[in-house]
Amino acid sequence: MLGVSFLEALAAAVPPGRIFRDADIMAAHARDQAAWAPAGRPVALVRPQNPEQVRAVVAACAEHRVPVVTRGAGTGLSGGANAVDGCVLLALDGMDRILEVDEAEQLAVVQPGVVNDHLRAAAAERGLWYPPDPASSPWSTIGGNAATNAGGVCCVKYGVTRDYVLGMQVVTGMGELVRVGRRTRKGVAGYDLAGLFVGSEGTLGVITEVTVRLLRLPEGPPKTVVGAFGSLVAAGRAVAATAAAGITPSALELVDRYCLRAVDDWKNMGLADLGNVLLLGRVDTGDEEAAALRACFDEAGATWSTRSTDAEEAEALFSARRLAYPALERLGPVLTEDVCVPRGLVPEMLARIEAHAKAHAVHIANIAHAGDGNLHPLIVVPEGDDEARGRAQAAFEAILDDAVALGGTVTGEHGVGLLKKRGMRAELGEDVLTLHRAIKAALDPAGIFNPGKII
Numbered sequence: 001m002l003g004v005s006f007l008e009a010l011a012a013a014v015p016p017g018r019i020f021r022d023a024d025i026m027a028a029h030a031r032d033q034a035a036w037a038p039a040g041r042p043v044a045l046v047r048p049q050n051p052e053q054v055r056a057v058v059a060a061c062a063e064h065r066v067p068v069v070t071r072g073a074g075t076g077l078s079g080g081a082n083a084v085d086g087c088v089l090l091a092l093d094g095m096d097r098i099l100e101v102d103e104a105e106q107l108a109v110v111q112p113g114v115v116n117d118h119l120r121a122a123a124a125e126r127g128l129w130y131p132p133d134p135a136s137s138p139w140s141t142i143g144g145n146a147a148t149n150a151g152g153v154c155c156v157k158y159g160v161t162r163d164y165v166l167g168m169q170v171v172t173g174m175g176e177l178v179r180v181g182r183r184t185r186k187g188v189a190g191y192d193l194a195g196l197f198v199g200s201e202g203t204l205g206v207i208t209e210v211t212v213r214l215l216r217l218p219e220g221p222p223k224t225v226v227g228a229f230g231s232l233v234a235a236g237r238a239v240a241a242t243a244a245a246g247i248t249p250s251a252l253e254l255v256d257r258y259c260l261r262a263v264d265d266w267k268n269m270g271l272a273d274l275g276n277v278l279l280l281g282r283v284d285t286g287d288e289e290a291a292a293l294r295a296c297f298d299e300a301g302a303t304w305s306t307r308s309t310d311a312e313e314a315e316a317l318f319s320a321r322r323l324a325y326p327a328l329e330r331l332g333p334v335l336t337e338d339v340c341v342p343r344g345l346v347p348e349m350l351a352r353i354e355a356h357a358k359a360h361a362v363h364i365a366n367i368a369h370a371g372d373g374n375l376h377p378l379i380v381v382p383e384g385d386d387e388a389r390g391r392a393q394a395a396f397e398a399i400l401d402d403a404v405a406l407g408g409t410v411t412g413e414h415g416v417g418l419l420k421k422r423g424m425r426a427e428l429g430e431d432v433l434t435l436h437r438a439i440k441a442a443l444d445p446a447g448i449f450n451p452g453k454i455i
């Protein structure tokens with residue numbers, strides 16, 4: 001039961017009408033898109049309108065030791081935004097103003113609830129470009145992207161969210177509103193605290209404003225190179241060959257037949273006829289690099305390849321990649337992997353994933369930001385089949401262990417949340433986890449921010 005004094009403190013932190021305690025409203029906001037992660041029961045959902053209101057909510061929660069689970073759009077795939085019992089859900093999607101786009105300095109300052117695509121559109125109007133492009137860009141927020149260090153399709157060449165965050169305003173566990181980082185292109189004054197908040201998944205503080213670096217919009221459309229392969233391992237060989245040849249495509253995505261079929265069944269696009277596994281490459285330099293990429297595909301055993309000059313066709317293929325996850329979700333709960341391995345070991349990792357599918361008798365579909373070595377095996381089981389669910393969970397953990405054994409990581413971009421906690425412990429080891437706990441205790445002494453997530 002919540003104490004009256006806490007509810008009074010909460011009510012004093014925000015204007016009337018910003019606190020919701022209706023069970024249906026809270027339930028609708030109590031979990032992200034990780035269908036397999038558990039979610040607790042919140043005591044209230046709060047929708048602050050500005051950083052000062054966020055600060056006041058956090059201060060009230062810190063004083064009363066009430067957990068705070070911050071939420072952007074709830075598109076996360078690790079359970080990071082899932083409610084914990086007795087928490088306040090802090091929904092920031094309403095703080096969605098683009099505060100500034102500075103053309104000369106090539107930067108933007110945004111509130112955390114700004115949707116990724118909206119920032120990209122506002123930048124494009126001024127000839128500028130915000131590169132991090134998670135497949136969830138139509139919905140996910142910049143606050144959520146920063147808190148998960150989101151990656152995306154073009155990150156193979158242009159880097160992840162961390163590479164674009166210059167500074168932030170955050171609310172700490174002491175209920176203080178502080179600015180970390182900078183606006184300048186360079187700057188090394190003090191520890192990189194803005195970098196620390198990037199990828200912290202709501203466990204160190206609440207991000208109330210983000211300053212991001214922008215690039216000039218690329219000139220001209222990219223060239224698209226598509227290769228079809230008979231097997232996952234053959235496609236993996238093409239990825240390794242591309243890296244070994246020193247080619248840096250601006251996208252190199254993998255989609256397997258299972259995903260193509262799921263998209264076809266949903267959108268009737270006729271994609272599954274193209275091949276067992278597709279590699280979708282983009283090159284934004286010259287023709288020479290596009291030809292070299294295609295040669296890598298062919299030499300690795302592509303059953304066919306093409307350099308598409310048809311922008312519409314190319315866009316359709318990449319949109320199939322974006323639709324793969326929601327298309328699979330229509331078939332049943334999806335357990336999403338996010339391992340990342342050295343690029344030269346992509347064929348080995350894909351072979352191990354296939355072996356685990358067989359050994360555990362589960363169907364594993366694959367999409368991947370293959371050029372980064374970031375693989376998303378997606379394990380789908382029929383709704384309500386507990387036996388299959390147990391086998392899927394075993395395959396999931398075995399894949400995490402293999403990624404670590406190959407010198408990779410259990411999460412390339414989705415974050416640890418609830419689903420990768422065991423895997424992360426195996427990857428980092430006790431000495432590094434001790435450092436994590438020390439940082440958490442320094443920034444969140446009352447332990448209110450997203451307890452039970454990451455560590």
Ligand SMILES: Cc1cc2nc3c(=O)[nH]c(=O)nc-3n(C[C@H](O)[C@H](O)[C@H](O)COP(=O)(O)OP(=O)(O)OC[C@H]3O[C@@H](n4cnc5c(N)ncnc54)[C@H](O)[C@@H]3O)c2cc1C
Nearest residue numbers: 072073074075076080134135136141143144147151202207
């Ligand atoms: C179809 C689909 C495709 C996807 N594709 C990609 C992809 O290509 N690349 C990728 O990286 N991810 C991808 N994701 C995962 C997800 O979209 C990202 O993790 C995204 O960054 C989450 O943003 P969000 O606004 O939905 O955050 P949420 O899911 O609401 O929250 C994510 C985490 O961030 C914390 N958080 C959110 N806002 C704040 C804040 N202001 N301050 C502090 N903590 C905060 C939450 O507590 C939680 O731990 C995909 C998801 C879906 C459903």
